[in-house]
Amino acid sequence: MDKTDTGKNSIIDRIWSFFASVKLAVIVFSCISLTSIVGTIIEQQAASENNIKLLAKIFGISSAHTVYGVLDYLGFTDMFNSWWFIALLFLFAMNLVICSIERLPVTWKLVRQPQKPLGAEGFGAGSPGREVVIKANAENAGNKAVEALKKIGFKGEVVKSEGLVQVLAEKGRYSRLGVYVTHLSILLILIGAVIGLKYGVGGSLKLLEGTSSSTARANNGKDFPLGFELRCDDFEVSFYPESERPKDYKSILTVIENGREVLTQEIGVNNPLTYKGVTFYQSTYGFFPNREALFKFSVMPMNSPREDVSLKFEGSFKVPGTNMSVKVADFSPALAVNSKGDLFTFAESMINPAVFVEISEGGKVKSRQWILKNYSDTWRTPAGVIEFKDLWGAQYTGLQVRKDPGVWIVYLGCLVMAIGLYIAFFMSHARIWIRVKEEKDKTRLTIAASINKNRIAFDHRLDRLAAELEKTKS
Amino acid sequence: MDSSVFFGVATIAYILAMVAYIAYLAFRGGMVGVAATTVTIIGFVSQTIGFGLRWKEFSAIGGMGLLRSVPLTNLYESLVFFVWCIILGYLIIEWIYKTRSFGAFVTPIAGITLAFISIGGVSAEIQPLVPALQSNWLLAHVTMSFIAYAAFAISFATALMYLAVNTEDRRSFPYIFWTATIGLFAGALVAMSIDFITLKIAARSSQAFIQNYLFKATFRSEYAAVTAASFASLGGFVFLAWRYGDALRKLILSFSVTPDMLEDITYRLIAIGFPIFTIGGLIFGAVWADQAWGKYWSWDPKETWSLIIWFVYAFYLHARQMRGWRGNKIAVLAVIGFAVTMFTYLGVNLLLSGLHSYGGA
Numbered sequence: 001m002d003k004t005d006t007g008k009n010s011i012i013d014r015i016w017s018f019f020a021s022v023k024l025a026v027i028v029f030s031c032i033s034l035t036s037i038v039g040t041i042i043e044q045q046a047a048s049e050n051n052i053k054l055l056a057k058i059f060g061i062s063s064a065h066t067v068y069g070v071l072d073y074l075g076f077t078d079m080f081n082s083w084w085f086i087a088l089l090f091l092f093a094m095n096l097v098i099c100s101i102e103r104l105p106v107t108w109k110l111v112r113q114p115q116k117p118l119g120a121e122g123f124g125a126g127s128p129g130r131e132v133v134i135k136a137n138a139e140n141a142g143n144k145a146v147e148a149l150k151k152i153g154f155k156g157e158v159v160k161s162e163g164l165v166q167v168l169a170e171k172g173r174y175s176r177l178g179v180y181v182t183h184l185s186i187l188l189i190l191i192g193a194v195i196g197l198k199y200g201v202g203g204s205l206k207l208l209e210g211t212s213s214s215t216a217r218a219n220n221g222k223d224f225p226l227g228f229e230l231r232c233d234d235f236e237v238s239f240y241p242e243s244e245r246p247k248d249y250k251s252i253l254t255v256i257e258n259g260r261e262v263l264t265q266e267i268g269v270n271n272p273l274t275y276k277g278v279t280f281y282q283s284t285y286g287f288f289p290n291r292e293a294l295f296k297f298s299v300m301p302m303n304s305p306r307e308d309v310s311l312k313f314e315g316s317f318k319v320p321g322t323n324m325s326v327k328v329a330d331f332s333p334a335l336a337v338n339s340k341g342d343l344f345t346f347a348e349s350m351i352n353p354a355v356f357v358e359i360s361e362g363g364k365v366k367s368r369q370w371i372l373k374n375y376s377d378t379w380r381t382p383a384g385v386i387e388f389k390d391l392w393g394a395q396y397t398g399l400q401v402r403k404d405p406g407v408w409i410v411y412l413g414c415l416v417m418a419i420g421l422y423i424a425f426f427m428s429h430a431r432i433w434i435r436v437k438e439e440k441d442k443t444r445l446t447i448a449a450s451i452n453k454n455r456i457a458f459d460h461r462l463d464r465l466a467a468e469l470e471k472t473k474s
Numbered sequence: 475m476d477s478s479v480f481f482g483v484a485t486i487a488y489i490l491a492m493v494a495y496i497a498y499l500a501f502r503g504g505m506v507g508v509a510a511t512t513v514t515i516i517g518f519v520s521q522t523i524g525f526g527l528r529w530k531e532f533s534a535i536g537g538m539g540l541l542r543s544v545p546l547t548n549l550y551e552s553l554v555f556f557v558w559c560i561i562l563g564y565l566i567i568e569w570i571y572k573t574r575s576f577g578a579f580v581t582p583i584a585g586i587t588l589a590f591i592s593i594g595g596v597s598a599e600i601q602p603l604v605p606a607l608q609s610n611w612l613l614a615h616v617t618m619s620f621i622a623y624a625a626f627a628i629s630f631a632t633a634l635m636y637l638a639v640n641t642e643d644r645r646s647f648p649y650i651f652w653t654a655t656i657g658l659f660a661g662a663l664v665a666m667s668i669d670f671i672t673l674k675i676a677a678r679s680s681q682a683f684i685q686n687y688l689f690k691a692t693f694r695s696e697y698a699a700v701t702a703a704s705f706a707s708l709g710g711f712v713f714l715a716w717r718y719g720d721a722l723r724k725l726i727l728s729f730s731v732t733p734d735m736l737e738d739i740t741y742r743l744i745a746i747g748f749p750i751f752t753i754g755g756l757i758f759g760a761v762w763a764d765q766a767w768g769k770y771w772s773w774d775p776k777e778t779w780s781l782i783i784w785f786v787y788a789f790y791l792h793a794r795q796m797r798g799w800r801g802n803k804i805a806v807l808a809v810i811g812f813a814v815t816m817f818t819y820l821g822v823n824l825l826l827s828g829l830h831s832y833g834g835a
């Protein structure tokens with residue numbers, strides 16, 4: 001470049017050429033890859049015993065502690081956050097930027113320059129079959145060439161200069177910029193990631209059904225103020241039949257700001273809620289038995305309308321139209337029968353919720369039975385159909401909470417990268433020149449062409465172009 | 475008819491095609507070649523229909539909608555899809571380069587893989603997906619990753635062939651490199667086949683398979699003697715490949731492929747695989763992780779190794795484009811690229827999760 005032509009070899013020039021060098025790229029690529037491999041072997045941010053056990057397998061027990069000490073000192077136990085790994089990424093980014101800036105002017109000139117007629121030598125080695133002689137004058141032949149180009153998807157233009165006539169056609173000149181778009185996108189992603197690291201917060205939040213909170217717990221153990229209040233209205237989990245594998249779980253969340261409910265939304269795994277830059281992800285759930293939880297029933301007595309009731313543990317209600325009352329005496333989140341026919345609770349989560357009720361008439365217990373939420377034939381009782389709808393207030397939803405102002409830049413970078421890669425690999429810069437040479441009552445058309453990639457497909461196209469010209473002969 | 479009928483037809487077709495392609499190499503007959511291609515296409519169409527039917531069966535049983543029911547959740551299904559991608563890639567190469575020379579190479583791999591899958595116990599068992607896996611991003615992520623893997627796999631084969639036709643000196647690095655690679659690869663394939671036959675486990679999820687079963691009948695056997703014998707055989711494979719590499723070279727040369735063509739195919743496959751891997755493997759994977767866990771990148775071993783794949787192939791492209799590397803150097807890079815890809819697919823689960831408790835969902 002002209003930088004060295006000036007003869008000055010200042011510090012800045014030297015730094016510049018250091019960052020523009022391809023050698024640096026090779027070194028940085030290798031360093032990032034090799035240290036990353038170490039980072040996948042050493043468990044990151046883990047308790048020290050885990051890694052010492054692992055190192056003992058490789059280096060023997062006696063030296064495992066020493067090796068661990070060295071690796072820990074060098075930052076390999078949390079290497080993706082270590083200063084030197086960040087520095088490597090920074091070097092990579094600088095290298096990428098300066099390498100691109102260095103080459104951009106040359107490419108830019110190429111891109112700005114419209115296609116020029118080709119000198120005679122360009123047609124010299126014209127491949128066989130790429131020359132057609134048609135019966136027409138130069139003017140007509142030129143027009144026919146433009147027609148033929150149109151058939152293969154090129155827009156031709158007749159250019160006359162110094163008595164020579166050529167038809168020029170060009171496509172995808174700007175595709176040469178695809179490389180720069182790709183490089184820029186990497187930079188965008190890195191910038192977005194840095195913003196996320198610097199200004200973002202990650203944490204978690206557990207909300208029992210019916211409760212709310214305005215702070216989450218940040219990953220560093222501190223409080224993470226949300227700036228509003230979040231309430232869990234309901235939590236539901238469903239399981240695959242006959243298994244403890246969760247099929248789906250979801251929470252209904254309400255955002256409360258200044259005492260006003262502003263938004264209610266259902267969230268699930270892969271379907272988060274975002275409000276004012278804070279995103280809530282459904283991540284876990286759990287069961288927390290407590291005396292405030294409400295059993296919800298829908299009661300359908302023989303000859304009275306259906307009625308919804310809810311009550312606490314050991315509470316009771318009177319069935320309308322009768323003198324019977326129903327009392328909640330026991331509860332199991334996951335009721336099952338073992339091989340001996342005994343009932344037992346097999347899990348801590350609400351896989352098969354069941355409630356044990358006592359039905360009394362005139363103060364005397366008349367019958368007892370289990371009512372299962374998932375089995376409608378257990379709802380039939382002497383007092384009519386009693387559907388057990390839910391135990392509300394006994395499950396909590398576990399949310400991941402994140403505030404990341406950089407994530408949009410990362411997404412933008414990903415989009416730009418997809419576009420850049422598409423341009424760089426699936427588009428090409430193709431140029432066609434057709435020399436139009438009048439000879440007595442005929443005209444000789446000679447094709448020359450160039451493309452920067454995908455030669456073979458382009459060759460097929462040129463064959464078609466020649467065939468189209470051949471057709472115009474008659 | 476259900477999907478297994480169509481997969482059966484495809485298996486038979488690929489094996490017939492293998493015979494036809496070998497006959498084509500031997501007799502150079504035009505009609506034999508056309509027949510080979512026709513039979514391959516019949517197999518491919520049949521496999522495509524089978525894949526579509528299995529997709530429908532999966533969605534009917536799983537009840538999760540068509541988009542979330544891609545049949546790519548266990549080893550059996552991912553191998554079937556992998557074979558499908560490779561045959562598609564081969565047919566495109568045959569069409570573009572107007573050569574049937576690779577047919578005798580590719581169709582046996584396809585036919586034998588499908589045959590092994592059915593010996594290993596074809597199962598229509600549908601595994602329900604945990605909620606985190608129920609995402610449309612997963613569909614795009616998994617299918618595109620596999621397409622890229624298939625492109626890298628073929629580029630690996632052509633790069634090895636390139637090295638084979640280009641090296642004669644048994645003491646030169648490229649010769650040792652390509653013969654050792656072939657030896658290791660053949661050894662691993664044989665060991666996997668033994669797993670399939672002895673343990674009948676094709677219907678497991680690929681993660682569970684890799685962690686619990688892969689190489690259990692050989693390198694990871696409970697019996698020290700079997701383990702030792704397995705490693706000794708592996709050494710034997712490498713030695714045989716090194717000793718008789720010449721014969722392989724002559725065989726490949728007899729296919730009338732030129733080094734230029736091999737180098738061109740290798741480059742173009744990587745030039746297609748790289749953007750697909752970047753978009754489908756890295757970007758869609760990150761978007762999915764972001765939706766599911768609120769973190770688009772967490773440097774877990776799988777992610778980190780995917781990034782290493784990306785760096786190796788980026789290195790390949792830049793070395794070729796900017797420094798004008800050609801020949802053996804660049805072919806070695808292409809081979810390393812696929813070796814890293816295989817490690818990411820198998821090794822991360824097999825070795826790294828054995829070291830500590832990664833994996834799970």
Ligand code: HEM
Nearest residue numbers: 021022025095096099103179182424785788791792795796
């Ligand atoms: C992993 C990160 C990188 C990616 C994904 C990437 C991507 C690309 C792509 C897709 C191309 C076009 C290649 C082709 O057409 O075959 C390219 C070309 C190029 N890259 Fe990168 N690049 C990366 C890192 C770098 C770095 C660190 C440098 C600086 C030394 C660099 C310098 C170049 C140059 C100078 C070209 C132009 C080649 C030409 O003019 O045709 N790249 N890059």
